[in-house]
Amino acid sequence: MKTSAKLILIIALFMVFFGAILVAGCARPYEFHGMVLQPSDPIDFTLTAHTGERVSLSDFxxxxxxxxxxxxxxxxxxxxxxxxxxxxxxxxxxxxEGVQVIMVTVDPERDTAERLANYVPSFHPDFIGLTGSADEIAKAATPLGIFYAKNEVEGASGYLMDHTASVTLLDKEGRVRLVWPFGTAPEDIASDLEYMLKGD
Amino acid sequence: MTAQQTHASELKLFPDWKWKSWWTVLTGIMLLMMVGVIAFIVFQPIQVLPRIRLAPGFALIDQNGQRLTNEDLRGRYVLYNFTYTDCRAPECPQLDLLMREVQQRLDEAQTDGTPVALVTIAFDAEEATPEKLRAYAQTLGADTSNWHFISGNPERMKDIVGGGFEVYYEKLDNGEYKFTPTMILVDGWGIVRAVYNARAYEPDADRIIRHLGILAKELRESKGVARLGYEAAHLFLCYAS
Structure with a gap:
């Protein structure tokens, strides 16, 4: 009886071994929908939230x-x-709950905290809108590869802003990890976030 | 011969294999895997260029008075260098001439059809008018079909060049500028992939042409299981020379 048990064990081990090879061969590594960056130095800036408070990225x-x-x-x-x-x-x-969505205005001239308060939370009560001086906004946007420029157009609204429309993901330490191009599906963004959250 | 003995000899397929032997096999597999990882690090079968940081966002004016932004360059490999329009020898012709050499040899770069753009940013934003930029390009004999000379926006220039590209420059009392001659390679996603100056890669046309090929190769091959290999190469810092 003892030897046949050993034989079963041997066969079981072989099956596990070949099973593992099969799984490894078929499994694809997770592919992010956003562009992946190597974790770099944490970034930080302080701006004014739609509530009127001063808020730093490091608060999150x-x-x-x-x-x-x-x-x-x-x-x-x-x-x-x-x-x-x-x-x-x-x-x-x-x-x-492990994610904070923030919109930073590229039009600080018109986007006061009050204006942001009427706009940003209407999309989701937990979203935060940030504004600041022209210089503060530029210092926040430029290192993240975000460009913006006034585009004077004829019309009642005065002018439009041309700006980078990608979405940037910072990890829990404030390091840039992913950039989603404009138009990335919400399902894909959620899936990337879920994978990131699972990794912790 | 008793019945029990017969039974045992029939099943003696692996006579000497005991628990201990299995541990030996498992240890062997672990060792092989470790050797594999070490071999990967030592021999670097896949070499990559690091994903250093995001290149800065900018909206500047080119030699024709047209706006050029970092978004306009998305989807291209972009080689940047930095100068000021009154720059004279010895600093200035050096990297500008290297830019020109790269431009002339672009057909040697195996980029799989991904276009390459060259961008010279003049950080003397108050002086560098489109006319001055055009004159600068002409003096160099640059082909401006894919080489842009841009400047403008004095308030933001320090954030873009100093803060974003991390290229140091300083205006001196005599109107000249002190700066670190630097070239920067940015990929189609807007990520800085290589820096060429005295502190990083030595600027060299052969190397830049080769680096363009390495970026294209990663874009082409880093899919499915091969992606694991590429991510491992990034993780283990298997960077191209």
Whole structure:
């Protein structure tokens, strides 16, 4: 009896071994939908939140921070992106607690804290809008590869802003980890976030 | 011969294999895996260029008076260098001439059809008018079809060049500038992948042409299981020379 038990064990081990090879061969590594960056130095800046408080990125250490640069007069790109980020948070459900979505305005001239308060939380009550002086905004946006420039157009709204519409993900230590191009599906953003959250 | 003995000899397929032997096999597999990892680090079968940081965002004016932004360059490999429009020997012709050499030899770079752009940023934003930029390009004999000379926006220049590209420059009392001659290679996603100056890679046209090929190769091959190998190469810092 003892030897036959050993034989079964040997066969079982072989099956596990070949099973592992099969799984390894078929399994694909997780592919992020955003562009992956090597974790670099943490970034930080301090701006004024839509509540009127001064807020630093470092206040959110311990959470994943999803950063989007837009403005409230934005006709298309910004409301669409914020709505999709809101949808991504819905998909995440309870796990969304580990994520903070922030919109930084690229139009500080018109986007006061009050204006942001009427705009940003309408997409999701937990979203935060940030504004500041022209110089503060530039210092926050430039190192993240975000460009913006006034585009004077004929019309009632005065001018539009041309700006980078990608969304940046910072990890719990405030390091840039992913950049999602404009138009990334909310399901894909949620899936990347879920994978990141699972890794902790 | 008793019945029990027969039974035992029939099943003696692996006579001497005991628990101890299995531990030996497992240890062997672990050792092989470790040797594999070490071999990967030592021999570096896959070499990559590091994903250093995001290149800065900018909206500047080119030699034709047109706006050029970092977004306009997305999807291209971009080689940047930095100068000021009144720059004279010895600093200035050096890297500008190297830029020109790279431009002339671009067909040697195996980029799989990904376009390459060259961008010279003049950080003397108050003086560098489109006319001056155009004159600068002409003096060099640059082909401006894919080589842009840009400047403007004095308030933001320090954030872009100093803060974003991390290229040091300083205006001196005599109107000249002190700066670190630097070239920077940015990929199609807007990530800085190589820095060429006295402190990093030595600027050299052969190396830059080769680096363009390495970026294209990673873009082409880093899919599915091969992606694991590429990510391992990034993790173990298997950087190209």
């Amino acid at each position: 250490r311990g959470k994943y921070v999803v950063l989007f640069f837009g403005y409230t007069f934005c006709p298309d790109v910004c409301p669409l992106t914020l709505a999709e980020l809101s949808r991504a948070m819905q998909i995440l459900g309870d796990k969304a």
